[in-house]
Amino acid sequence: MVTKTEETELNRLEIQVDNGGGGAWEYLCLVRKLKVRRSDKVLKHGLSILNDPKKRSNLGPEEWTLYEQVAVAAMDCQCLDVAKDCIKVLQKRFPESKRVGRLEGMLLESKGSWAEAEKAYSSLLEENPFDQVVLKRRVAMAKAQGNMSGAIEWLNKYLETFMADHDAWRELAEIYVSLQMYKQAAYCYEELILSQPTLPLYHLAYAEVLYTLGGLENLQTAKKYYASTIDLTGGKNTRALFGICLCTSAIGQLTKGRNKEEKESPELHSLAATALEKIYKQRAPTKLPLLNSALKGLKI
Amino acid sequence: MAEDLVLDTAIRDWVLIPLSVVMVLIGVLRYFVSKLMRSSQVPDSKIVREGQVIVRARNLRAAANYIPAKSFRARKVYFNNEENGLLHVPKGQAQNAQAQMFSDPNMAMDMMKKNLSMIIPQTLTFAWVNFFFSGFVAAKIPFPLTQRFRSMLQNGIDLSTVDVSYVSSRSWYFLNLFGLRGLFSLILGEENATDDTQRMMQMSGFGVDPTKSLGAEKDSLDIVQHEWALPKFEQRAEAVLRKLVS
Structure with missing residues (x-):
């Protein structure tokens, strides 16, 4: 949850960065920490850091985190070329990394090549069947294809193991509501x-x-x-x-017409x-x- | 002791400083060695699931009064029934779990790696300190202390007449061992600091039977009395609105 003070801080930083007042990196860190979705801003300011070799090298090892963040934001904005470049750099630095593998899967996903993305994800899951992010991506993929019953199936499978994950419960509740399956949705909301x-x-x-x-x-x-x-x-x-x-x-x-004895309030x-x-x-x-x-x- | 002991400056140059430097270097070295040996461990599905079940059951227990009685009963049965309830542990399995854990070669391997990176350097440095610097008074702290600190600061010196503010070399080693965490987090980055005290806690935590916590959770869920809190909220809401309207 984003609290009020955090939000005002974020907005203040955003305005400052937008007007060229510096503090872009702090802004990006805050976005990452609060997990908010401001992809267009992240893409703009993240790229401006990445394209400046001096600023980039100032980050040290955090540079790679920034690449990841920008890649995800770029996919969200459908700037697939940027995302591709970022992932390429990451892959060069971390071959064999699962985290980069995840990004590749997401890139395939954002291109709309579902079957390939699915293949990438299942190969990732083979190595670690409890990768929560990949499991969730699968749900998102089913949902993006409009396959709601598939999404429900994946989510239920996920919740069987990670049953204390309330975000997943919330997602499931919303899907059920959208399908007018209110009894199931009620159960999910009780859980929440x-x-x-x-x-x-x-x-x-x-x-x-x-x-x-x-x-x-x-x-x-x-x-x-x-x-x-x-x-x-x-x-x-x-x-x-x-x-x-x-x-x-x-x-x-x-x-109406019945003898009413309730009338509590x-x-x-x-x-x-x-x-x-x-x-x-x-x-x-x-x-x-x-x-x-x-x-x-x-x-x- | 009326007059102060005068410590040779050679002690500072050859005991105090080298000891600290060596401790830091060993910490750094150990970090890299353990990083080399670390294997990415795939968590066992059963353990992950059990942890999640316990969290969920705990939530249910804590917030039981916020859901209707019917829903609560349904969940209680789901968790606690004797056939396939989530918290129910079949009798035969309870013993097996521990044996299984020990027979798992991966687990043993992991334990050994942890031991290797923790215990071996520690024993070696301790032996080294003991061998070369035993019985030294290595430093003096600039303030007086009570007798209780004697065992902490003068380990290895069995003289009751030495003022407590003198620190023996072996105690200096221990102070370094436990006190360098802040420095490591500076050198190696925030999360990378090799935290001995925490690791020791983990070690002692090993061997706890996870099925036991399931059983405990089941028992406490059994005795929860459900008292729906919502009817009270109507009155409270009324009070809130009255305040708002007036």
Whole structure:
């Protein structure tokens, strides 16, 4: 996760570097450390260092890390020639290296020659069947080809071994949601909540999946998770506020006519509605009538 | 001791400085030797998996109250059932694991390499120091110390009357052995420093049965009481919103 201070630092450095204020290497280091994806900037500033022999030799052994970083960024920007050059240099320096082998596989992948990339990856896996990066690349490859069921299969295989990897769980959850397999997605989000119980985003996503699944029990649970999202975000998440309203109205429709004994928090939805109104009044006053009519449509 | 011992400057030139220099050189040499001998080790699938299972079970135990009761029960059964639960270790296998570890030639080879790069130079230098410099008072630290430091600073001198601030040569060797880590991380780069203390910890950690931790995790998961925390959140959310609205 990128914290707020880290992000402001990164943005400050980016502006500084963009305006020619130096500090390109620090910026690249920070990008690498935070694992953020700013490929165009990395490509531009990384190349400017690599093309300057003096600056490059100043880096010492870090030079090779930079080559790798630039190669990956170049592939992301589809500058395949640059990537190819970088990989060539790396290969000259580190023949037989698996890390370079990985890059070659990625280059094949970015060219779209899937079969060859697959071949490269499987030969890498033969040497080390637990190379997490290569296993993940396989998933990404299946996904890039639009082969979602393949991606799910690879991911499940990966998670069988590396079951504590929450990023993989998240990816799987998102794939399931995109395929409308909500029950499976719910399981994945539960797993994510378990690994990071204080992250409101997972609570929110779980609530949304449950709401989509429908049914009284699921809706009630969804409402609770929307509530926890509100608690964890301090009521700033409009999505969760809308969710509370929607859940309450859906529950009201389902239990209409029935003798209702639940009513644990009768006030929550009205509070959520007022909070929404307040937020809209502050941030987007022009949209306020829209909100009001939408809320009226939900009236319980 | 009322008056100070005067140390010969030759001791400084021929004991104190050479000892430190030799220790540094040996550290550097050892780093390169171990780098030469290091084999890239493919981690065993079972061990990787077990570690991950334990992390996941621990997460489940710690955050159990954040998922609905039904989901928790399903997971508990998944981890703990007696047939094919992830944490369940069949009885016969528990003993095997250790024997297997020792019979694995790769493991033994690795151990030997570690030993070679750690114990042999250490014994040799210790013998060398002991042989040439035993019984020296090699240095004096510029501040007084209590008697408790005697065993640390005056190893090899059995005189109770010498002031504690004098350091014997053998103790100087030990101080160097454990104190040069900072210097190594400067010379060899941050992660490359040969950290003896850490390695010793690793050595003593070897031989712990991984299946045991699985069993322990299973037991603690068995006794977890599930109490769903989410209903409480509704009230809390209400309080938060009330504050926000007002």
